[in-house]
Amino acid sequence: MNHSFEVDGVEYQLWLSRCRENYRLCLHDRVIAPIALSDCGDGRGVVTIASESRPVRFAIDGETVHVHMSGETRSLHYRDPLRTLATSKLEISQAVARAPMPGVVVVTRVSSGQSVCAGMALMSIESMKLETVIRSPQDGIVERVHFKEGESFEQDAVLVTLIEERS
């Protein structure tokens, strides 16, 4: 079965299979085997890839695996195939305005129940000391404003949820 990880904004498909007592990693263009990871506890481990062993530091946070190896750090986000489907279904009937980067709400321009049209300002946010206006992606009714003025949010957070206007 194919699995998917996002690293630095790019998605990678892969799958894992057993290879005697170890594993085999199948990427779209090659196969790496055998691979093994021994967990030494407290986020320390030793990874063995094609008979070369290296120490790694790792932390698992929900569906994200953070890894430090050979002086580099990366976060690998697991994309659950079922979850991805459910989210995309939800967003068909509900439009959302997401945060392009982490920041703080400066001012909210709309409240729930209000009709908005595409391009209308929903709120102003401040990030990296710059003010940005978050605009409505489509026509609709504001279902919920998720953050109050002065509250901070992370990147990709849903700021405003809209529902389609019934005619």
Added chain:
Amino acid sequence: MQDLPFDTVLIANRGEIAVRIIKTLRKLGLRAAIAYHDIDAGTLAVTMADAAIAIDGRTPIAAYLDIPQIIAAARQANAGALHPGYGFLSESAEFARAVTSAGITFIGPSPQSIELMGDKIRARNFVQRHGFPVAPCAIEDDDPATFVCRARAMGPPLLVKPSAAGGGKGMQIVRDIGLLEDAIAQARSEAQRYFADGRLYVERYIEHPRHIEVQVLGDAFGNVTHLFERECSIQRRFQKVIEEAPAPRLSSALRQRICDTAVGIARAANYQGAGTVEFILGGEEFHFLEMNTRLQVEHPVTEMITGVDLVAEQIHIAAGHPLRLAQSDIVPRGHAIEARLCAEAPERGYAPTTGRVLVLDYPDGDGIRVDSGLSRGQRITTAFDPLLAKIIVHSPTRIKAAQKAHRAMREFVLLGCATNASFLARILADDKFLHGQIHTGYLEEHPHIAAGEPLANLSDFLAIGALLTGPVRESADAVSDLHAALGNWRN
């Protein structure tokens, strides 16, 4: 240390600099109290302090800028002195005055010195009047009607700056004189937004300038010494990224002239405490940029090459004692480099990053110092400046220091929040950097350093991700069980 007229010091700051100050207070046998906003509860500085007093505000930053609350916290802690750190209220004359009026010793210069140097134009005119070098300049306030004309007459390249500026905000470089008016309009709107003060001035811009600054100490008896220079030319958007001491490729005669000028300016200003005189250097020519009337972020590189604890000297001076270091006592040794670890992604236009500290390993070894306010479990938000920690190294030579700093950056592990660690390592291994070919436009001239390169061993990272992700491993194991079962059945 001589007797001090206080036994408790309130730190009106947070993060790595609060931890740094606590370490010296402990060494001197002083009690450390800290004023903190709830968002910082449980951070290293708050847990290390002997007393912690909560302050609040509309935003966390507002709390750290609230003068009456901070003075009340100092009173509550029975603090006889207050250290402002850097940023926040450290360069507010109003704050220094309020602290002093409350009968508390302000560990910093007099309110008059802060006022003099806090206004860039006033500081520039003061320095010029005393015969020290300043850049040719057109000041709007001198005659607003002819400001653009006077600026245009200077000819490009020009640098448009807000009068009330700090931290490089609102600055615009003009190379095409036709764009001068646009640059003025943009600088004015930014200055208005950041400082609520739209006044500007225009300076002759030096191409490929270097930022050289001199650490000075002055006392109440008119003594001023310098602790040599720091080079802070590796900057992004006018903000320092890597600093070092001594400055590379500087003749001893030029070094002497720059340090003597800094001492002359501090002496003319009757400066008391630790301060930094900043210069722009182009070729052999240098001119005054500004004076910072506080401890600098990059002060550790000076401490590493001189062996002087600058916070201890600040306290000693604030207590009214004369300087205990003569100029001849200060002998620089070896080379020090500091790298600023920040919660930001240089690869994505230096966008801020957030998260939680899940794993934290500091590099260690001889000549490696880490100034950090981090602890495991801490949440990293965008509420404050992105600076998380500073990695400072000391070695006999610049090349050895760069190699040691490079290794330290690669050994530094912070999992749970993306940082600029790889970016810092890329600078420290860059050929131009290693040859000392640096100027404040270095990062813009070499954009590949911020952009980074695709990971050569990405598949190894994917392998680890796959092995540590339950559903991926489970689906592999399920297939294996089936094969194993088939195998058994056949036998």
